[in-house]
Amino acid sequence: MEFDDWLAMQDKHATPHMTLGFTFYFKSETMHVWPGRYSLDAGSRVFLGANATGAIGSISNLEFGYGRPKETTTLVMSGLDQRYFALAENQDSEVRGRKAEIFILAFGTGVLGEEWKLAAVSLEATREMDKLSSSLNHDEGTSTITLTMQPLGSMRWRPAHGLITDEDQRARFPGDRGLERVGLVQYSRPLDFS
Template sequence: MSLFPETIALALAGGKPECANLVKFDFASETVRLWTGHGPLETNDGALWLGTGELGGMSGIEQAVNGQAPEGTFTLSAVDADIMRLARDEFAEEVRGRIARVYIQFFGVDDPDDPDNQRPLDNPYPVWAGRMLTPTFAFDAGGERSVTISAESLFSLRSRPRHAMYTDRDQQHRFPGDRGFEFVGSLVNKVLTWPDW
């Protein structure tokens, strides 16, 4: 079974599939779903996404290569003073450390109920996830406000042990008498000859 059966069927029939990005923010009090188009969008999984149009943007959403984990940023422009205040005052408890997910959604079938839009094909497909870190605020010369949230890719934590260190002291604290990490310090930059006849 293919990953995008409806999209592939449309392409094979001579249609021209298009796609858009969707972003799901898992805030502490609620989940917010946004997409890069205009107006509300109901996807085939029943979720409702609010359109940001030209007021929303994102960057840094790319695959982690060569051991690097790029940082993503999400920007919302033309926000009012209340949103700026909420982003500043409630960010720590509401947003910091929470997950943001990016999806792609394919389109291609004209929607007779909405001539300016197209119906979604298949379900949204996740392409990136990150942990939200810090907000930044900007004001342009015309007084327009914007809020940007940075997020580190979940791939950036791949080499960090969960609440532990690979040391003898940490191992002894957890399991007294265990000698599994006793020689870890002596193995750094050690040259081993193998096989040793």
């Protein structure tokens, strides 16, 4: 069922049952997770729940819509298996710059007894993974993984003016002076090459 069809059939006085699902395209594998307990079959993908991967503990700065500021999305997960910690150790090759998708998972088909049956999946946002860090709380005996994501194209993990340097440009195109003052371009100042 399409998400719009599911939304249209909802009773305007009822509370719709929805949650988030995530797909992480790591270099070595693709993971589909959701904050539920069991695996959830969505047709083309199976979202793994806490029994298979661990629990998604908290999500912060998750914004949808157009014209929003470029916010960092942070996803905190705990009770995870060793795969995530191995990914955190090799994050430069496994995580940074790779795609992550955020879905809304809608439940309830309108039939009595099927209130928690998956009815629709809607892709709401695509992000670029930036950093996967792990931490251990010795007092509580828990370990967590924190995944930081950026909007596509934000490239905040790159250094300022780190896309093309003057030296790179001159090596590729001798005599070209177009990027000599690239720092001024972002502030829309007129450039004087005389």
